[in-house]
Amino acid sequence: MVDLSxxxxxxxLHNPILVASGTFGYAKEMAPLVDFAKLGxxxxxxxxxxxxAGNRPPRTVETASGMLxxxxxxxxGLEHFLAHHLPYLRTLPTAVIGNIAGKTEDEFVQxxxxxxxxxxxxxxxxxxxxxxxxxxxxDFATDPDVTRRIVRRCRDVCPDLPxxxxxxxxxxxxxxxxxxAADGGADAVSAVNTFVGMAVDWRRRRPVLGxxxxxxxxxxxxxxxxxAVWRIAQLxxxxxxxxxxxxxxxxxxxxxxxxxxxxxIGTANFYDPTAxxxxxAALPGAVAALGADRVAAVVGTLTIPS
Amino acid sequence: MxxxxxxxxxxVRLADRTYRVRLDCPDLAAAIRPGQFVxxxxxxxxxxxxxxxxxxxxxxxxxAGRPVGVDVVYLVVGKxxxxxxxxxxxxxxxxxxxxxxxFLDVGAPDHVRLVAGGIGQTPFLAFARELLGxxxxxxxxxxxxxxxxxxxxxxxxxxxxxxxxxFRAAGVDVHLASDDGSVGFRGYVTQLLExxxxxxxxxxxxxxxxxxxxxxxxxxxxxxxxxxLETPMACGVGACFSCVARVKTADxxxxxxxVCVDGPAFDAAGLVWD
Ligand SMILES: Cc1cc2nc3c(=O)[nH]c(=O)nc-3n(C[C@H](O)[C@H](O)[C@H](O)COP(=O)(O)OP(=O)(O)OC[C@H]3O[C@@H](n4cnc5c(N)ncnc54)[C@H](O)[C@@H]3O)c2cc1C
Ligand SMILES: Cc1cc2nc3c(=O)[nH]c(=O)nc-3n(C[C@H](O)[C@H](O)[C@H](O)COP(=O)(O)O)c2cc1C
Ligand code: FES
Numbered sequence: 001m002v003d004l005s006x007x008x009x010x011x012x013l014h015n016p017i018l019v020a021s022g023t024f025g026y027a028k029e030m031a032p033l034v035d036f037a038k039l040g041x042x043x044x045x046x047x048x049x050x051x052x053a054g055n056r057p058p059r060t061v062e063t064a065s066g067m068l069x070x071x072x073x074x075x076x077g078l079e080h081f082l083a084h085h086l087p088y089l090r091t092l093p094t095a096v097i098g099n100i101a102g103k104t105e106d107e108f109v110q111x112x113x114x115x116x117x118x119x120x121x122x123x124x125x126x127x128x129x130x131x132x133x134x135x136x137x138x139d140f141a142t143d144p145d146v147t148r149r150i151v152r153r154c155r156d157v158c159p160d161l162p163x164x165x166x167x168x169x170x171x172x173x174x175x176x177x178x179x180x181a182a183d184g185g186a187d188a189v190s191a192v193n194t195f196v197g198m199a200v201d202w203r204r205r206r207p208v209l210g211x212x213x214x215x216x217x218x219x220x221x222x223x224x225x226x227x228a229v230w231r232i233a234q235l236x237x238x239x240x241x242x243x244x245x246x247x248x249x250x251x252x253x254x255x256x257x258x259x260x261x262x263x264x265i266g267t268a269n270f271y272d273p274t275a276x277x278x279x280x281a282a283l284p285g286a287v288a289a290l291g292a293d294r295v296a297a298v299v300g301t302l303t304i305p306s
Numbered sequence: 307m308x309x310x311x312x313x314x315x316x317x318v319r320l321a322d323r324t325y326r327v328r329l330d331c332p333d334l335a336a337a338i339r340p341g342q343f344v345x346x347x348x349x350x351x352x353x354x355x356x357x358x359x360x361x362x363x364x365x366x367x368x369x370a371g372r373p374v375g376v377d378v379v380y381l382v383v384g385k386x387x388x389x390x391x392x393x394x395x396x397x398x399x400x401x402x403x404x405x406x407x408x409f410l411d412v413g414a415p416d417h418v419r420l421v422a423g424g425i426g427q428t429p430f431l432a433f434a435r436e437l438l439g440x441x442x443x444x445x446x447x448x449x450x451x452x453x454x455x456x457x458x459x460x461x462x463x464x465x466x467x468x469x470x471x472x473f474r475a476a477g478v479d480v481h482l483a484s485d486d487g488s489v490g491f492r493g494y495v496t497q498l499l500e501x502x503x504x505x506x507x508x509x510x511x512x513x514x515x516x517x518x519x520x521x522x523x524x525x526x527x528x529x530x531x532x533x534x535l536e537t538p539m540a541c542g543v544g545a546c547f548s549c550v551a552r553v554k555t556a557d558x559x560x561x562x563x564x565v566c567v568d569g570p571a572f573d574a575a576g577l578v579w580d
Contacts, residue, residue: 022547023541023545029543029545032307032543054550057548057550059548062385065353067355067356074547218355247352269545271347271355272400273309274309
């Protein structure tokens with residue numbers, strides 16, 4: 001028997017396979033296809049303080065082995081989430097990690113406090129410091145001081161809720177940002193959100209996306225995400241949740257060995273909606289193939305030949 | 307909902323750049339209803355990456371009348387459909403569904419008029435069978451809902467008209483229109499419809515400008531009209547929020563609704579047109 005459970009700070013998961021925010025709706029949408037009990041946890045779509053209509057369409061376009069999205073955090077706001085989505089999410093036989101985005105530092109802190117007060121049933125809270133599709137969103141996790149401050153202030157208002165800081169890869173040195181999040185008291189960081197990019201229709205001389213630019217995800221970004229995770233893991237300051245281009249068991253194992261304590265499956269939920277549960281079922285075999293009896297024992301075991 | 311690797315039982319050309327692919331998938335075939343769609347994906351590749359949405363064209367029944375497969379009819383327009391056209395029978399595709407909601411209830415009218423622009427005819431064959439009560443879907447027994455069904459079908463040119471015999475064989479009265487006059491009425495399908503005057507409920511599928519014209523006719527005639535939208539989709543199940551259309555809200559404003567779960571068919575009067 002392989003022990004699949006992992007701990008990231010105070011966040012405990014019965015296996016390391018999570019599904020990424022914005023790629024799994026509010027979980028209910030995926031219920032006809034996915035047995036939630038098989039997952040380590042689900043992360044519903046980002047909620048903001050006030051409702052947001054989101055960006056004008058087209059909101060997504062496929063690119064080579066990937067996709068660009070500019071959804072623009074289309075959601076009905078935190079109070080609606082607490083009243084209409086959380087009661088369902090709370091009944092799921094797996095960990096549910098909320099995901100919030102504030103427009104300002106203060107708004108982040110107010111939202112975190114509200115979740116702490118009203119969000120019972122959540123296993124943790126992910127701070128989306130990194131959405132590239134809303135003005136202001138990108139800024140937070142590009143600045144280590146701002147990142148540290150937001151995490152610390154959220155930490156202060158939710159002392160017993162595990163906090164995950166979700167980082168943007170659109171920075172020169174993600175290690176510094178991760179270190180700041182660790183310093184602010186994050187239980188874990190998730191890396192990465194999408195890479196900002198664009199698609200052009202030269203015949204019409206127009207951008208393809210309604211928002212002009214969008215975030216790149218899917219298999220195309222896996223090597224970039226893997227390197228970001230590996231760099232952060234080398235800090236040995238904070239557990240990392242690997243996200244970016246994960247769609248197969250091999251992808252998951254690559255991230256674990258490179259230093260991720262858990263992973264999130266994102267875009268793959270769209271093109272292979274049962275990938276997450278199939279990977280979770282096959283994980284013990286791959287861990288055993290490395291001669292380990294716990295998944296935690298393979299995390300960060302990458303060796304670099306001298 | 308089913309997520310399967312399904313064998314391609316048959317793959318035939320129906321018209322210029324237009325093909326019908328038949329998939330063996332009994333469970334999906336038994337569950338799907340007219341107006342719903344499936345996602346199709348080519349296996350073993352990450353480019354194209356995402357599934358693509360395709361309407362139910364028809365269910366395939368065995369000798370005993372049990373559903374054993376689904377037919378999808380598609381037009382080659384880009385990366386995935388271009389590759390799909392090379393898929394041979396005996397190989398497999400990834401398929402998931404049924405997705406979306408069935409067509410809205412039309413009540414029990416004498417006459418339903420289906421209005422298609424281009425490849426927008428695909429959701430209407432199964433719907434005509436359901437309306438005429440010649441086939442049951444989703445486990446229901448056949449039940450006649452309309453005395454007569456007419457298809458108004460507009461194409462750019464005659465070579466693109468696909469499946470016209472299928473509709474006629476199903477008992478549908480078909481009126482064709484073409485932009486170049488190579489078949490039927492010369493002009494837009496909505497102009498052809500207009501020339502026939504008002505009648506029963508309208509159901510549209512096709513390019514947005516055509517649907518908008520149809521919605522205006524329906525308002526002028528004061529007849530019910532639903533339209534099936536074909537916004538780009540990434541997941542087809544409601545998870546990604548990419549397929550949105552603007553739908554009027556009770557407070558006089560509008561909100562983006564996901565076409566894949568709240569549609570694809572919407573009451574035309576409830577949409578905000580660009
Ligand atoms: C509910 C629903 C039901 C549908 N049913 C059917 C059906 O029954 N039959 C059918 O044929 N189709 C149907 N469609 C449409 C079908 O899904 C699309 O035609 C299909 O996704 C095209 O995929 P593709 O990879 O071939 O084209 P893509 O390569 O994705 O291109 C699609 C279109 O977008 C344009 N495009 C793509 N990328 C760019 C870019 N970067 N710049 C500029 N333009 C771009 C292309 O020129 C093309 O016109 C349906 C759609 C929906 C939503
Ligand atoms: C359509 C779409 C919507 C997304 N929405 C969110 C979101 O609301 N909040 C968030 O933190 N990340 C969001 N993301 C980012 C993903 O959670 C993930 O970090 C990213 O897509 C990289 O992983 P992947 O390559 O496995 O998809 C979204 C991604 C996509 C493709
Ligand atoms: S296609 Fe993903 S929500 Fe509709």
